[in-house]
Amino acid sequence: MDNQERKRRVHDLDVTVWVGKSGVDAVVDELDDQLTDRELVKVKFLRAARAGSSTDEKAADLAERVNADLVDTRGHTAVLHR
Structure with a gap:
């Protein structure tokens, strides 16, 4: 899957x-x-989950725990790929 196709799938x-x-x-x-x-999963970090750290830190930790790649974070949402 090329980068443009991945961006379209992440958006949808x-x-x-x-x-x-x-x-x-x-x-x-x-x-x-x-x-x-499925290959891609979108994860939303609610306010209570973010207390004391950033969405990027939480998403990286989560990706490491499930052996996945962190594709993108925007706002309080992350996309993981495996």
């Missing part, structure tokens, strides 16, 4: 994982399952 994705006050630990298994089923 719906958020399917929300990280809330329970933090990253609570969504690792669900995200891992979703990445097994």
Whole structure:
């Protein structure tokens, strides 16, 4: 998939994982399952999850835990690829 195709697919994705006050630990298994089923997954970090750190830091941590690549972060949303 070329870069332009990936950008189009990322734009069209719906958020399917929300990280809330329970933090990253609570969504690792669900995200891992979703990445097994599809290449790209969009993750939204709610205000309670971001307390004390940036979305980039949280997204990088989550990507490392599920052995995925962090494709993009915009605002409080990240896209992961495996």
